[in-house]
Amino acid sequence: xxxxxxxxxxxxxxxxxxxxxxxxxxxxxxxxxxxxxxxxxxxxxxxxxxxxxxxxxxxxxxxxxxxxxxxxxxxxxxxxxxxxxxxxxxxxxxxxxxxxxxxxxxxxxxxxxxxxxxxxxxxxxxxxxxxxxxxxxxxxxxxxxxxxxxxxxxxxxxxxxxxxxxxxxxxxxxxxxxxxxxxxxxxxxxxxxxxxxxxxxxxxxxxxxxxxxxxxxxxxxxxxxxxxxxxxxxxxxxxxxxxxxxxxxxxxxxxxxxxxxxxxxxxxxxxxxxxxxxxxxxxxxxxxxxxxxxxxxxxxxxxxxxxxxxxxxxxxxxxxxxxxxxxxxxxxxxxxxx
Amino acid sequence: xxxxxxxxxxxxxxxxxxxxxxxxxxxxxxxxxxxxxxxxxxxxxxxxxxxxxxxxxxxxxxxxxxxxxxxxxxxxxxxxxxxxxxxxxxxxxxxxxxxxxxxxxxxxxxxxxxxxxxxxxxxxxxxxxxxxxxxxxxxxxxxxxxxxxxxxxxxxxxxxxxxxxxxxxxxxxxxxxxxxxxxxxxxxxxxxxxxxxxxxxxxxxxxxxxxxxxxxxxxxxxxxxxxxxxxxxxxxxxxxxxxxxxxxxxxxxxxxxxxxxxxxxxxxxxxxxxxxxxxxxxxxxxx
Numbered sequence: 308x309x310x311x312x313x314x315x316x317x318x319x320x321x322x323x324x325x326x327x328x329x330x331x332x333x334x335x336x337x338x339x340x341x342x343x344x345x346x347x348x349x350x351x352x353x354x355x356x357x358x359x360x361x362x363x364x365x366x367x368x369x370x371x372x373x374x375x376x377x378x379x380x381x382x383x384x385x386x387x388x389x390x391x392x393x394x395x396x397x398x399x400x401x402x403x404x405x406x407x408x409x410x411x412x413x414x415x416x417x418x419x420x421x422x423x424x425x426x427x428x429x430x431x432x433x434x435x436x437x438x439x440x441x442x443x444x445x446x447x448x449x450x451x452x453x454x455x456x457x458x459x460x461x462x463x464x465x466x467x468x469x470x471x472x473x474x475x476x477x478x479x480x481x482x483x484x485x486x487x488x489x490x491x492x493x494x495x496x497x498x499x500x501x502x503x504x505x506x507x508x509x510x511x512x513x514x515x516x517x518x519x520x521x522x523x524x525x526x527x528x529x530x531x532x533x534x535x536x537x538x539x540x541x542x543x544x545x546x547x548x549x550x551x552x553x554x555x556x557x558x559x560x561x562x563x564x565x566x567x568x569x570x571x572x573x574x575x576x577x578x579x580x581x582x583x584x585x586x587x588x589x590x591x592x593x594x595x596x597x598x599x600x601x602x603x604x605x606x607x608x609x610x611x612x613x614x615x616x617x618x619x620x621x622x623x624x625x626x627x628x629x630x631x632x633x634x635x636x637x638x639x640x641x642x643x644x645x
Numbered sequence: 646x647x648x649x650x651x652x653x654x655x656x657x658x659x660x661x662x663x664x665x666x667x668x669x670x671x672x673x674x675x676x677x678x679x680x681x682x683x684x685x686x687x688x689x690x691x692x693x694x695x696x697x698x699x700x701x702x703x704x705x706x707x708x709x710x711x712x713x714x715x716x717x718x719x720x721x722x723x724x725x726x727x728x729x730x731x732x733x734x735x736x737x738x739x740x741x742x743x744x745x746x747x748x749x750x751x752x753x754x755x756x757x758x759x760x761x762x763x764x765x766x767x768x769x770x771x772x773x774x775x776x777x778x779x780x781x782x783x784x785x786x787x788x789x790x791x792x793x794x795x796x797x798x799x800x801x802x803x804x805x806x807x808x809x810x811x812x813x814x815x816x817x818x819x820x821x822x823x824x825x826x827x828x829x830x831x832x833x834x835x836x837x838x839x840x841x842x843x844x845x846x847x848x849x850x851x852x853x854x855x856x857x858x859x860x861x862x863x864x865x866x867x868x869x870x871x872x873x874x875x876x877x878x879x880x881x882x883x884x885x886x887x888x889x890x891x892x893x894x895x896x897x898x899x900x901x902x903x904x905x906x907x908x909x910x911x912x913x914x915x916x917x918x919x920x921x922x923x924x925x926x927x928x929x930x931x932x
Contacts, residue, residue, distance in 0.1 A: 369739050417919050420926040424682050424738050424882065428874040432918055435871050439911030557867060561684075561746045568743060606758065612750030619743040620732070 314496060314505070314574050324576055331482055335475045343474055344546070349586045350481045351542045354488050356566040356578035358535035361492060363564065364572030365501065366528050367508030368419075371427045371560050372434025373536055375414070376407040378555030380537030381544035382441065383407075385453040393457035396471065400459070403541040404534045410437070411533020412526070419525045422511075434560060442552040452551025455544050471545060481542055485579070488535055492575045504528055505573075565615060588614065646904070649780045654900055660789050662896025663796035667851035668869060669876040669888040670803060671844030677883025678820040678840050679734050684745035686873060687866030688752040689845045692718055693852025694861045695756060698765050707770045711853045715846055722845030726838050734837070753863065762863055767856040792854050799847065800889065807885065816840060820883070872899075875914050879921045881928025891929065 316324070331350075335343045355377055362368040380403035387402065388394045418429045441447045458471045469476045495501045503524050506514045515521050544550050553559065562585065570581025592610045595603035603610075646654070672686045693714060700710035729748075733741050769788045776784035807813040818826040819836045827833050852865075859865070876895050880887030895914050902913035921929060 363739075369742065371742070417922050421922065424676065425878065425927070427682065427738065427742060428878050429918075429922065432871065432875050432878060432915055436912050436915035439915075443911045444908070557871065561742075564739070565743065565746070568739065606754045608750040609754035609758075612747045612752075612754065615743055615747030615750065616729070619740050619747065620729075 316574060316576055320576065327580075328486075335478050340474060343478055345586075345590065347474075347478045347481050347546055348543075349583045350478075350485045351539050351546065352563075352566065352586055353579040353582040354481075354485050354542070355536055355539035356563055356570070356582040357485075357488055357492055357575050358532045358539065359563050360567045360572060360575055360578035361495070361504075361528055361532045361535070363567050364574070364578070365496060365508065366504040366525060368525065368529070369427050369564065370418075370430040370529075370532075371557070371564065372414075372430035372432070373532070373563055374557075374559035375434035375437040375555045376411050376533035376536040377540035377543070377559065378441075378550070378552070379410050379437065380404060380407045380540035381550040381554060382447070382453070383537075384459070384541050384544040385448070385455045385550050388455050388457055388459070390456065393460040396459035396461045397463065400538075400541055404537045407537025407540065408530050408534030411536075412530040415526045415529035415533070419522060419529055431557060431560065434555060435557065438552050438555045438557075441555065448551070450552060452549060452553075455548045455550065458545050458548070477546060481546075484538060484542065488538065489575060489579065492535075496575060500524070500527075508573075569618065649783045652779065653783060653785055654904055656785060656789065656793070658896040658900040659893065660793045660796075660896075661900055662893035663793055663800065664851055664855055665869075665872055665876050665895060666800060666889050666892035667796055667847045669873045669880070669892055670800070670885055671847040672873050673877050673880070673883055673885060673888045674840055675844045676877075678816060679730075679837050681730060681733060682738050682741045682745065683844075684742060684870065685748040685752065685866075686745075686844070686848055687868070687870030688749055689718065689722070689848035689866075690852040690855075690869050691752070691756065691866035692721070693849030694767075694856040694859070694865060695760050695852075696849065697853035697856040698767050698861045699760070701767055707767070707857070711850065714853050715850050718849030719842045719846040722842035723838055725845070726841040730841060731834070731837065749867065752866075757863065764860055764862040766860050769857045788857060792858065795850070795854050799850065803847075803885065812836075812839070872914070875918050878928055879918055881925075881931035884928070884930040887928060887930030 331346070334346055338346065355373075359370065359373045362370050362373070383403035383406050384394075384399060387399045414430075414433045418426060418433060421429050442450050458477070461467060461469050461471060469480070471477050471480060496505075503514065503519055506519070507521050507524060511521050540554070543554070566581035566585045567578045568581070569585055570579065571577030589607070589611065592607035592614075593604050595607065595610070597603070668686065668690055671689075672683060675681050675683050675686075696714035696717060697707065697710050700713050701707045704710055704713070729744065733744055769786075773788045773791050775787045777787060777790075778784045805813075807816060815826065815831045815836055816839075818829070818831055819833050823833060872895065876888055876891045879894065880889075880891030894917070898913050898917050899910070902910040906913065925931070
């Protein structure tokens with residue numbers, strides 16, 4: 308992966324992120340209920356995309372099966388929630404996240420040995436295996452999936468700090484989770500561990516020659532990313548109250564790769580921006596009007612496909628990359644003027 | 646399982662394995678020679694199946710449909726290579742993944758606009774619709790033997806082309822060292838276009854001969870693509886021989902798994918893949 312990663316965010320992007328945060332904080336008071344739910348979903352996808360960026364952008368491992376860990380945590384919530392009452396948030400959330408992390412650890416043991424294109428194919432194949440495990444077994448919900456009748460309860464020894472049943476509380480809970488994940492991954496990016504991962508992206512052979520046990524580093528990153536994807540999956544299950552094998556499928560994984568690339572890889576912020584943009588585009592494409600006898604919205608995949616092909620042909624470094632490049636060009640011109 | 650039933654399952658495994666090989670061979674050739682990851686390879690299989698459906702209705706004959714469809718899909722492959730893929734040979738794998746993922750979406754929707762979203766059946770030609778009786782109540786359809794025959798003939802043709810002909814020599818030279826081959830006067834651009842069109846044609850023919858048995862339906866491409874990945878990973882990327890052996894292996898495990906262990910059948914081939922990866926992370930026949 309030779310593409311330059313903008314790991315240090317330009318001042319302009321930092322300002323934009325702060326403005327975005329302010330907008331997110333105020334949103335539930337301005338937007339309708341429908342859009343509040345939509346933004347909640349966007350934030351969940353942002354967590355998911357950031358977890359993938361740890362692999363794809365930071366370490367240079369393109370996983371085409373990341374949705375498996377997302378879906379597994381959702382299933383964990385579905386299995387842990389009893390038929391007639393909510394389950395406690397405080398132990399099911401860690402269990403779901405650890406469960407996804409454990410699955411990633413086991414699968415990672417196999418996939419991390421492979422490299423490049425092999426890694427892409429093998430991650431996809433293992434995710435497909437998990438998909439079929441759930442798809443083929445009636446006991447695990449089968450192709451219809453499972454309903455989660457109650458959102459988890461946040462009650463602690465009779466004290467209820469907040470109710471996830473409320474749309475706004477779930478919104479702010481998700482926002483807090485997203486900010487925590489962002490802060491954690493940004494911190495990780497600049498830790499010795501994160502620098503080693505970036506070193507693996509640039510040249511794994513050299514890292515190994517310098518004495519780094521790269522298998523262990525990559526496996527740790529894979530496990531961590533799986534756990535964080537689990538956090539997103541748990542929130543998804545909480546929000547939608549429904550979980551099915553499609554959430555672990557190939558398309559879901561490919562969408563997430565797309566989000567990370569769209570926003571710009573390797574700086575965690577890009578994944579967040581990409582997730583919001585991608586989900587918004589999906590919404591726009593699905594909402595296109597009827598023109599003559601053709602329902603444009605019904606064929607949203609066509610517009611999405613064209614968009615993807617155009618983007619990858621003309622702007623392979625994503626939106627933040629494009630912004631960065633334009634900004635740099637502006638700066639160069641200023642410098643020339645002096 | 647008695648002997649006759651075992652024999653039928655064995656024939657089915659070989660037939661499925663050979664079909665997978667036709668697809669995996671194109672996938673692994675396109676990767677091995679051009680270095681392109683093609684997620685849209687399954688779409689070419691789907692294209693073949695839909696062409697078989699349309700053209701056999703038009704001509705009233707499946708064999709004419711297969712010949713016409715093969716020609717059309719090779720032309721389609723050449724156009725696609727010229728328009729898009731040749732710009733991506735030197736690009737990152739990730740860019741190729743995205744490009745071909747976008748193409749899957751475009752092809753699926755074009756399919757939906759052109760052919761609709763219903764499931765279609767393609768009739769088996771009368772000449773091949775008989776069955777060969779094995780025991781009193783078990784028989785084997787002739788059409789499945791015909792499928793295996795077509796796949797075998799194409800596999801043999803592919804082997805001959807790559808290992809015995811002058812063009813095959815150039816293809817191998819280009820895969821081994823692109824710059825050196827070019828310096829020796831091999832027209833690499835032309836070779837790439839030919840190999841790509843060959844891969845598309847093989848996948849489409851696989852879709853066409855499978856259409857009467859597997860029927861024609863949306864998303865048929867992505868299911869088959871994942872199986873192809875498994876085959877390519879097991880066989881070792883870039884190796885046509887590896888793809889053949891892995892495809893037969895996957896055919897066996899999948900077919901017998903469905904009969905003997907239906908509960909976990911969907912997972913068995915992936916378990917096989919995991920086992921191979923543990924033993925050889927680069928596949929059985931990495932070149």
